Amino acid sequence: MTDKHDIPAQETSAAEVSKTTEPGERVSRASAVDDLVDHIRALISEGGLKVGDSLPTEKELCERFHTGRNTVREAMRILKTYGVVKVRPKVGAVIIDERMARAFDLFSFNTLEVSRETFVDIQGFRSLLEVASFETLFDKVTAEDIAELHQINKEFLNVKTAVDASEIDFRFHTRLVAVMGNKAILDVYKIMKPVILKIMLKAKTVQTFSTVTYSEHTEILDALEKHDRAAYQYKMKSHLDAGFRHFSD
């Protein structure tokens, strides 16, 4: 159920009427808190507020949107959790942008194991971004890209822990995705980082990284450099599929 505010859902039909009968007031379909979050977001966008600017105080928000302070506080709690505002007593709420950090926090949350479905979906996504994208990749890749990728790959050879190795592995794949020159795709890839790291770690030991992974990467780069579509697709696909071998649950 789409109980969240992730879907704008215009729904301009003014069927029900606001109880407060304030002229020009929006009709609320969702909860008061979710409505308020939308209002505050609008306040930020339409007011052109930037990082460092202040939001109105809780009391002012209560008055402006005709709502209780607890509702305001729950809305602010959402924005705080999103990493969009930072609140301190007396000084109030100032706008920040720590969303990327928050995205990573979500999965360092050890309380919940990442589900197998999420793993499967993410690997499918990667397959699209790294295998099926070969057309764009071949189109845009430069000699500098290849050189940098080789550079990153070399770091496998003198790495100590599996965690460090998985970081390098991720850097390699991120750099590859970056070749496409598409910021939206790159951002999405970065958001998936925590899960991708878990996949990489689960599948490999340090030895594996410095031998198998290293040579697979090399083969992938060779195919990329030669614009050998069949080879690239085959190598990259089996490279990604390797992440699944160590799944049992």
Add this chain to the structure above:
Amino acid sequence: MTDKHDIPAQETSAAEVSKTTEPGERVSRASAVDDLVDHIRALISEGGLKVGDSLPTEKELCERFHTGRNTVREAMRILKTYGVVKVRPKVGAVIIDERMARAFDLFSFNTLEVSRETFVDIQGFRSLLEVASFETLFDKVTAEDIAELHQINKEFLNVKTAVDASEIDFRFHTRLVAVMGNKAILDVYKIMKPVILKIMLKAKTVQTFSTVTYSEHTEILDALEKHDRAAYQYKMKSHLDAGFRHFSD
């Protein structure tokens, strides 16, 4: 390791003491809400709770952790925002794992004033998700998918405004992406909705929707049904490229 949800707040010096002096009670450095979030997280991991299991009611949490209900509610609001629990009246809080969707949400905050670069990137992304994905699409598509897609497409014929038409257009493409059965991909597609709608609206009038767009969709579906790769890629690619024709800025 960012220990807190808000501000790390290093300050490990245990200068202050708990005022309640309850024996065995933890000394709280952070806020009551953050403490409670930690407690609930501990409750989840130590209790081995999985997706689908229920958490105690708000009242029980109040009693168990000696805190007020508003504090409990703010803590639950954090967990809800993390996508870790889903709360419904009467039923209470049930553990879920929607963290990936929430992570993608974070990044969907800038919907106002999209730059041309963003437009280009999003269209490139769509091209990957809808054109380059043909392998997966052909693999997973069913007769029901095709039927539903035709159903959605038919709605173009009796639509009044361009805004309504663009909604249908988006539904069509979303349903197509859903064929892949990958939740992560679908979530990403959904957060791109505001930008995609703008692209669709900018490129078309109502007439265009009910004629050109409708027939292009039909051709795409035919190619999809026949598993005609070349035709599908060509039709879909030119369909998406059409969105660019009306750009001038």
Add this chain to the structure above:
DNA sequence: ATTTGTTATTTGTCCAACAAATAGGAACGC
């Protein structure tokens, strides 16, 4: 068996009060 209505429980919202933190100014001393 299905529908309809009732009830008890749980979450949603609002209010009022007080505690804790602190920015900003006042008073003071040098």
Add this chain to the structure above:
DNA sequence: GCGTTCCTATTTGTTGGACAAATAACAAAT
């Protein structure tokens, strides 16, 4: 003038209580 200390007003943090809204579980009626 300049810095320090103290005070105060403002703002957020927490709690408890009250009522509304939603709804699962059950009972009653058809």
